[in-house]
Structures are given as structure tokens and as C-alpha cells.
Amino acid sequence: MDRLLISAASLYQRLADDDLRIIDVSMKSVVGKEAIVYETLSVIPNSYYVDLSNELVDHSSPQIHAFPSSTQVSKLMESLGITANTTIVVYDNQGIYSSPRAWWILKSFGLAKVYILDGGLPEWLKQNYPSATEYRTKAHSGSYPPLNFSTDALVFKQQVLANLTRQDFSVIDVRASGRFTGAAQEPRPGVRSGHIPKSLNLPFEQTLDEHKYKSSSELQALFSAVIQDTSKPLVFSCGSGITACIGLVAALLANYTQVALYDGSWSEWGSDHALPIEPSQP
Numbered sequence: 350m351d352r353l354l355i356s357a358a359s360l361y362q363r364l365a366d367d368d369l370r371i372i373d374v375s376m377k378s379v380v381g382k383e384a385i386v387y388e389t390l391s392v393i394p395n396s397y398y399v400d401l402s403n404e405l406v407d408h409s410s411p412q413i414h415a416f417p418s419s420t421q422v423s424k425l426m427e428s429l430g431i432t433a434n435t436t437i438v439v440y441d442n443q444g445i446y447s448s449p450r451a452w453w454i455l456k457s458f459g460l461a462k463v464y465i466l467d468g469g470l471p472e473w474l475k476q477n478y479p480s481a482t483e484y485r486t487k488a489h490s491g492s493y494p495p496l497n498f499s500t501d502a503l504v505f506k507q508q509v510l511a512n513l514t515r516q517d518f519s520v521i522d523v524r525a526s527g528r529f530t531g532a533a534q535e536p537r538p539g540v541r542s543g544h545i546p547k548s549l550n551l552p553f554e555q556t557l558d559e560h561k562y563k564s565s566s567e568l569q570a571l572f573s574a575v576i577q578d579t580s581k582p583l584v585f586s587c588g589s590g591i592t593a594c595i596g597l598v599a600a601l602l603a604n605y606t607q608v609a610l611y612d613g614s615w616s617e618w619g620s621d622h623a624l625p626i627e628p629s630q631p
Contacts, residue, residue: 350592353452353464353465353498353598353600354464354466354467354485354562355438355464355465355466355467356466356467356468357467357472357473357475357476357478358436358469358476360393360466361378361474361476361478361556363436364394364395364483366436366593367585367617368434368436368585369394369395369435369436370397370430370435370436370437371393371395371397371399371430371438371440372380372396372398372399372429372437372438372439372440372451373392373393373396373398373399373439373441373442373470373484374399374405374439374440374441374448374450374451375398375403375442375443375446375447375470376401376402376441376446376447376449376591377402377440377447378402379443380448380536380588380589380591380592381420381524381553381587381588382443382527382554384443384559385443385444385471385560386457386471387442389482390468390482390621391442391474391480391482392479392480392481392482392483393440393466393470393473393478393480393481393482394479394481395481395485396440396481396484396485397429397481397484397485397487398484399425399451400476401414401447401450401463401534401591402414404417404421404425405417405421405425405451405454405546406548407421407567408479410440411434411592412589412590412613412617413537413616414450414590414591414612414614415510415590415612415613416454416457416503416590417454419496419498422454422455422458423496424494424498425486426460427489427490427492427493428487428489428490429487429489429491430490431493432493432494433494434462434524435462436462436464436620437460437462437463437464438454438463438464438465438466439451439452439455439464439465439466440465440466440469440470440473441465441469441470442469442470442471442531443469443470443471443560444468444469444470444471444557444559444560444561445465445468445469445557445561445562446469446591446592446595447561447591448465448466448469449465449595449597449598450590450591450594450600452464452465452594453502453594453597453598453610456499456502457498457499457502457503458496458498458499459496459497459499460498465598467561467562468560468561469560471555471560472555472560472561474561481521484624501609502585502609502610502612503514503611503612504518504584504607504609504611504612505611505612506611506617506618506621506624507583508614509510509545509586509611509618510624511567511570511583513547513597513625515589516547516581517581517582517584518581518582518583518584518607518609519534519548519549519576519578519583519584520547520549520584520585520586521549521550521551521575521576521583521584521585521586521600522544522545522548522549522550522551522586522587522609522615523550523551523552523553523585523586523587523592523593523595523596524544524550524552524553524587524588524592524615525554526550526552527554527590528542528588528615529543529544529550529552530543530544530550530624530628531543531544531627531628535588535615535619536588537588537589537616539620540615540619540623541620541626543619543626543628544615544621544626544627545586545615545618545625545626545627546625546627548586549575549576550575551575551596552570553587553592553593553596553599554575556568556571556595556596556599557595562598562599562602563599564605565567565602565603565604566600568599568602568603569603569604571599572599572600572603572605577602579605581607582607582608582609583597583600583607583608584608584609584610585597585608585610585611586599586610586611586614586615586618587610587614587615588614588615588616589614589616590610590611590612590613590614590616591596593610593611593614594610597609597610613630
């Protein structure tokens, strides 16, 4: 196990550990890639399900997938019986899709022992490890230690706007190239086509080898081909803040250390007609 990922083999060896919580964070809606469809529910044994679109979203925000509050995260930790000593493994049924988002949320709130199952459920099933047909019930209660949110984890619209002039950080847009250039229509109504001016395009699927992350050396080469100034922090954007986290984790695997998420992403920027976009619109 490294600092970010855990392999299916390593997780299988630890399935019976009392201090382990396995969390399925699969999303019902998959945008930006062809979804893997399952005829029946198949989950890793002893998994809990966390609805990323509801349980870990701040519904008081106008953003589609706004970062949750510390209260939401604390309540979730308590419902799963998680303590400061618990090891958490997050996975999703697409391989690598929504699990990096869940990982970044939990890490941003100070949880130390959180890992992404590399390859997710597809890799687990590929290795012929046992599966279950139902989740464990959240029946725990307790008190989780106070959370310490890292303010460096996120950047907001006004910071991105100011950065157009300041250029303090590089914005990496992980949407497909057609959406980035504006050639493809946005899937969400009312959102303009194009991208944040001066942002760079690195589609998230390029960071993956089928349903797993590429190797560190492959990811380093990938980022080096896109980023001109490696001294600047990297801020990741996508459609609504989900797949941006795939790119963010890929950057960490490529040994970049200064990374953050533009949580509003293109759904926020592209909806605000007061903000500039490229290519320019009449």
C-alpha cells in the first residue's frame, strides 16, 4: 500500500480487519466516459455505501457537487464507526471515477488513513475475489475527533478569475478535448461551451490504463508534455468537480505536491456569462 492507492490483492488480504472500513462511492450518473453497466448489484464484501451526490454534497450551495460541510463529514464518520485509527478504502464500480473525489474530500478534512482501490470493482472482479450482493448497514454511533479542513484543498471562482492576470497557478481541465475546445456541446443545459482562458487540457482518461491508474513514470511524462512551468501549483477543473479529482490524484502519483480543486469547475464558470471563456463567444 502506498500513500494513495491500495491494490485489490492487498485489500483482499485485509478484508477481515476490524479497523478497516470499505466504502463504495459509485455514482448513479456517469458523465464524460462510457459507463460500465452491471445487471445486478455486485459489491466488495463488508462494503458500506455512501451516496456521494447526497451525503457528501453541501445542498445549501448552488453548485452541482459542492464540497460537504465538516458537520456532514463528521456525521458520516460516526455512522460508519470510524475513528482516528480506522483505515478507509474507497472504491467505485467504474474502476477510477468517483473514488478520487471521495478520497480528496476525506483527506481535505484531515483523515490520514484513506486509500483508493486502484481499479475499483472492475479490478476486484477481474481478480476473481469474492463479491456480495448487499451492503453493510450503517448502524454505528459515536463521536469522531474534530475535523481540520485544509483551506488549500479548494480554490474558488474569484481566485480563478484573479489568476487570469496573476498566473499564480496552472489550471488543468480534465474534460475531453471536444468539450475543452468548445467543439462538443456541454451535457448540462445552460452551460456555455469552451474553457477557462489560459487553462490547459489533460483529459482524465489519458491518466488511466483501462480502469487503473497508469504508472508514476507514465503519468510524469503525461504531465510534462502539458505543463510548461512545473514550479506553479496545479488547480484541477472538470464539469462539476468529480473527474477533476482523477487528474488531481494522478498529479500526486506523478510526484506533484501542490494541487487543489476548483470545486465549481466548468458547470459554475460556464454558467456565469460575466466570466470570459475561450474560444470567445459572440
